[in-house]
Amino acid sequence: MLIQTGDYYGLTAISEFKGVAIYFNYILKDVLGLYVPDFFQWKVERVEYAADVPVREDLIPKYLFLFKKGNIPDYFLENKVTQQYWTSETNCYLMATSITANWYNRFETLLIKEQSSKKKYTDFSKTRGILRFETQYRVCEGTVIDYLDSNRAEKEIMKFYKLIVGNGDYYTLDMAIQLIRSKVGHFQKRLALERLITLIAESSGVWHAKEIFLQGKNKHCAADEFSKRLNQLRKMGINPVVLPPEWGMSKLENLFDRIKVSIEVGQV
Structure with missing residues (x-):
């Protein structure tokens, strides 16, 4: 109109x-x-x-x-x-x-x-x-x-x-892992988050990483665990999707x- x-x-x-x-x-x-x-x-x-x-x-x-x-x-x-x-x-x-x-x-x-x-x-x-x-x-x-x-x-x-x-700004994988290590003191939790964001970086995205994460597991429980970790990253101000290194950017603002x-x- x-x-x-x-x-x-x-x-x-x-x-x-x-x-x-x-x-x-x-x-x-x-x-x-x-x-x-x-x-x-x-x-x-x-x-x-x-x-x-x-x-x-x-x-x-x-x-x-x-x-x-x-x-x-x-x-x-x-x-x-x-x-x-x-x-x-x-x-x-x-x-x-x-x-x-x-x-x-x-x-x-x-x-x-x-x-x-x-x-x-x-x-x-x-x-x-x-x-x-x-x-x-x-x-x-x-x-x-x-x-x-x-x-x-x-x-x-x-x-x-x-x-x-x-939520969470975009970072390169290396920068995101550094931030996780600086913000998370518990070793097992830190390792789980590092593994998740690395899986996302090496796949076609969050949706594809979720498919891989659920393989061979109880889908309901695994889906809940995946979402929990995803939200933990976001709450720390880290977007689970990482910047491609070839862009030459270490950070990009979330809109x-x-x-x-x-x-x-x-x-x-």
Whole structure:
């Protein structure tokens, strides 16, 4: 829905829907004379919550690469559409039956769409350096007013980020192990965490490491142990996904706090 003239690429803040409702009701009821519910009482068929986070352009592909190594549930990984877009360098597109988590390079995505459509888009240069975090629900129950809630928006945007990425900055494997040794005094616990993060580094990501970890074990107990260790790393400020040494970076900030700030200032 276009709120500001010419702003085709920004997000609509929840606070702006009061103005939308006034105009919507005026057109449908007063101008067209239709007997319809108030804007806020219409049933919702689909909703997309999103937050735009400014990120240095050259870092966006790196973040997307790291996201795909996170704790991605099987119901996303096994989806054919997820698999179709898996190798894309412009997005992390995770689709399930009725939900999609789409984290993407806003500018590059628009550029690809423009090139494939062979039409000239309205200038979208201001979307450079924007990483959009979007949660789409294609099956909804409730009315517009039920979904226009800032707390609900934050919960839905952050839900899959917390699950897949979680807390903790990214480090190289060597740096992560150094941090574990400096923070954990108990030998067995320290060794277990070192083994876990090494397993993740040597596999395709958290989701793949979990598959390996569960092999030959009681799956329920092993899954609980895996999740416990994963969360221990995150609580120490260490993301279980490590930086490739060829990047020449020893640390990369987690975007957790930046996403929350974007939501709080109304970019949702």
